[in-house]
Amino acid sequence: MHLGLREESYSMMSNSNMMNERDKTALVIGGSIAGLLAARVLCEQYDQVVIVERDILPNEPMNRMGTPQAFHPHAMLPSGTRILERLFPGFEDELLAHGAFCMPASQHGVFAVSTNYGDVDYQLSVRKVGASRALLEWVLRRRLQAIPNIRFLTGQDAIGLIFASNRDRVSGVRVRARGKLHQQQTLEADLVIDASGRSSQLPEWLQTAGYTVAEPERVKNELGYTTGYYRLPRSSARTGEIQIYARPSQGIAGGGLFPIENRTYIACQYLAGGEQYPPINAEGFTQGFAQLSSPLIAEALWGAELSTSLRGFRVPECTRQHYEQMELWPMGLLALGDAFCHFDPVYGQGMTAAAIGAEVLEQCLQEQQAHPQSDFERRTFQRLQERIEPAWWLSAISDLLWPGVEYTGPLSIDGMTLAQKCIALYQTRAVHAAASDEHNQNLFTAYMMMNALMISPREIINAPLIEALLKHDASKEGEKLREQIDKLTLGGQRSLAAILDEIIPTFAHAFGSAPKSPISSRSNNAIIRS
Numbered sequence: 001m002h003l004g005l006r007e008e009s010y011s012m013m014s015n016s017n018m019m020n021e022r023d024k025t026a027l028v029i030g031g032s033i034a035g036l037l038a039a040r041v042l043c044e045q046y047d048q049v050v051i052v053e054r055d056i057l058p059n060e061p062m063n064r065m066g067t068p069q070a071f072h073p074h075a076m077l078p079s080g081t082r083i084l085e086r087l088f089p090g091f092e093d094e095l096l097a098h099g100a101f102c103m104p105a106s107q108h109g110v111f112a113v114s115t116n117y118g119d120v121d122y123q124l125s126v127r128k129v130g131a132s133r134a135l136l137e138w139v140l141r142r143r144l145q146a147i148p149n150i151r152f153l154t155g156q157d158a159i160g161l162i163f164a165s166n167r168d169r170v171s172g173v174r175v176r177a178r179g180k181l182h183q184q185q186t187l188e189a190d191l192v193i194d195a196s197g198r199s200s201q202l203p204e205w206l207q208t209a210g211y212t213v214a215e216p217e218r219v220k221n222e223l224g225y226t227t228g229y230y231r232l233p234r235s236s237a238r239t240g241e242i243q244i245y246a247r248p249s250q251g252i253a254g255g256g257l258f259p260i261e262n263r264t265y266i267a268c269q270y271l272a273g274g275e276q277y278p279p280i281n282a283e284g285f286t287q288g289f290a291q292l293s294s295p296l297i298a299e300a301l302w303g304a305e306l307s308t309s310l311r312g313f314r315v316p317e318c319t320r321q322h323y324e325q326m327e328l329w330p331m332g333l334l335a336l337g338d339a340f341c342h343f344d345p346v347y348g349q350g351m352t353a354a355a356i357g358a359e360v361l362e363q364c365l366q367e368q369q370a371h372p373q374s375d376f377e378r379r380t381f382q383r384l385q386e387r388i389e390p391a392w393w394l395s396a397i398s399d400l401l402w403p404g405v406e407y408t409g410p411l412s413i414d415g416m417t418l419a420q421k422c423i424a425l426y427q428t429r430a431v432h433a434a435a436s437d438e439h440n441q442n443l444f445t446a447y448m449m450m451n452a453l454m455i456s457p458r459e460i461i462n463a464p465l466i467e468a469l470l471k472h473d474a475s476k477e478g479e480k481l482r483e484q485i486d487k488l489t490l491g492g493q494r495s496l497a498a499i500l501d502e503i504i505p506t507f508a509h510a511f512g513s514a515p516k517s518p519i520s521s522r523s524n525n526a527i528i529r530s
C-alpha cells in the first residue's frame with residue numbers, strides 16, 4: 001500500500017542517520033514545478049534526492065497553500081512541453097487520461113491582437129493540451145513518487161542553510177516541522193537547490209552568512225490578476241483557447257479563456273502599472289470581458305455559469321537574480337525556477353523557464369561528471385542566464401509599454417524602446433496579412449514562435465527585416481519607428497545593423513537547436529509584400 005507522504009517523510013527524518021554514508025545526496029527546497037523537474041534530473045546523478053516541501057502534498061489534483069498562483073490559468077509554452085515530454089515521456093497523454101482538454105491541430109486558437117486589424121483566427125500547428133496547474137503538478141509528482149531514490153519530506157519548512165566551517169560550501173539545510181517551533185532538524189546534502197519560488201529567502205540567508213548578494217534586475221510592474229472558473233452548458237460546443245492582448249497605452253486590460261479538464265474554462269483579466277486592478281466582483285468581472293479590445297471571451301462565456309468565487313493576485317514586481325555575478329558563491333548551492341527569476345505571469349513563461357532550468361542543470365551535471373571543474377555553480381548560473389535571457393527581455397519590453405512600470409538593471413532602454421516599436425509595426429503587418437488572407441500566416445507564426453521562446457527575437461528584430469517592413473509604410477507605427485532609427489543612427493551615419501548589435505542582446509546561446517523560423521532574411525521582402 002502506498003504510504004501517505006507525511007508518514008514517509010517522518011520515517012525519513014528520524015532515520016536520516018541510517019543513510020549510507022557514501023550516498024551522494026541532493027536536497028531540493030520546494031516541491032513545486034521547478035523542484036520536481038530538478039529532482040527528476042538529479043535522480044540520475046545522485047544516490048538520493050530529498051525534496052523538502054512546507055505543504056502536506058495532496059493525493060489528488062488540488063490547489064494548496066504554498067502555491068496560491070495555481071488557481072490562475074497556467075499554460076505551458078511549446079518549448080516547455082517539449083522538455084517535459086523528454087523528461088516524462090507520455091506526460092501529455094497522462095494529462096488527457098485525467099480529463100485534460102485536447103485542442104487538436106485542426107482547432108483554432110484565437111488571438112485578438114491590439115492593432116487596427118483586430119482578431120487573428122490562428123491555426124495551431126501542434127496539439128495543445130489544456131489542464132489546470134493542479135493537475136499538471138500532480139501528474140509530475142506521481143511520476144517522481146515512483147522513482148525509488150527520490151523522497152519527499154512534506155510539512156517541513158526550510159529555515160536556513162548549513163555551511164561548512166569556512167563558509168565556502170553549503171553542506172545542508174535546517175528544517176522545521178510546519179507550525180512546530182521547536183521541531184528543528186538538520187539535513188546534510190552534497191548539493192542544495194533552492195526551488196522555493198518567488199518568496200525565496202536565499203538572498204537573506206546568504207547575507208546572514210556574510211555574502212554580498214548581487215542586486216537583482218527588477219521590473220516593477222504592479223500587476224493585478226482576477227480569475228474565475230466557468231462551466232459550459234452541456235449543449236454548447238467547446239472552443240479552443242482565446243487570448244485578448246491588452247492595450248497598455250489606453251489602459252485596456254488583457255484577458256484569456258483557457259479550456260481545462262471537466263468541461264471547465266478558466267477566465268482571467270489582467271492590468272499592469274498599478275493605476276487600477278481588474279474587478280473582483282462577478283458583475284464587474286463580466287462587464288470587464290465586454291470592455292476588452294475584442295468581445296470574443298464575453299461571447300464565448302454567454303450562458304456559462306461562474307462555478308467558483310473570483311480570486312485576485314497581485315505581482316508588485318518581477319525579479320531576476322544575478323548570482324553568477326557574485327564575487328563569492330558557496331559551493332554546493334544553486335537556485336532554479338521562480339527563486340532565480342520570476343517573470344510577468346501574463347506571458348506564460350514561468351513553468352517553461354523552470355523546465356529550461358532543469359535542462360541546464362542536467363547538461364551541467366553531465367559535464368561536471370565528465371570533466372570536474374571548481375566553478376560548477378557559477379557556470380550553471382551563467383548558462384541558465386543565457387537560456388532565459390529572451391524570456392526576461394521579451395517580458396520586460398512588453399511590461400514597459402504600461403504607464404507606471406519601471407525597470408532597473410543593465411538592459412539598454414534604447415534597445416527596449418526600439419524593440420517595442422519594431423514589434424508594434426511587425427504585429428500590425430502580421431495581423432493584417434493573416435486577417436486578410438488565412439494562408440498568409442507566416443509573419444504571425446514567427447511572432448507566436450518568438451513569444452513561445454522557440455525562435456530568437458532577432459528573427460523579427462533585425463536590420464534587413466525592419467528595413468523591408470518600413471519600405472512604403474505610411475502607418476503611425478512606421479513613422480514612430482523611423483524617427484527612433486534616425487535618432488539612433490544619427491541620421492544614417494551609422495548602420496542599423498551595427499546599432500542593433502550594440503543595444504539588443506544577441507540571444508546567441510538560448511536557441512541551440514531552434515526550429516526553423518517561417519520567415520528568413522532572404523525572403524523577407526517577398527513575404528512582406530505578399
Ligand SMILES: Cc1cc2nc3c(=O)[nH]c(=O)nc-3n(C[C@H](O)[C@H](O)[C@H](O)COP(=O)(O)OP(=O)(O)OC[C@H]3O[C@@H](n4cnc5c(N)ncnc54)[C@H](O)[C@@H]3O)c2cc1C
Nearest residue numbers: 030032033034054066069074075158197337338345350351
Ligand atoms: C497569477 C499567475 C499566473 C501564472 N500563469 C502562468 C502560466 O500561464 N504559465 C506559466 O508557465 N507560468 C505561470 N505563472 C508562473 C508560475 O506559477 C511559476 O513560474 C512556477 O510556479 C514556478 O515554479 P517554482 O517551483 O519555481 O515555484 P512555486 O510554484 O511558487 O513553488 C514553490 C514551492 O516551494 C515551497 N516552499 C516555499 N518556501 C519553502 C520553504 N522555506 N521550505 C519548504 N518549501 C517551501 C512552496 O510551498 C511551493 O511548493 C503564473 C504565476 C502567477 C502568479
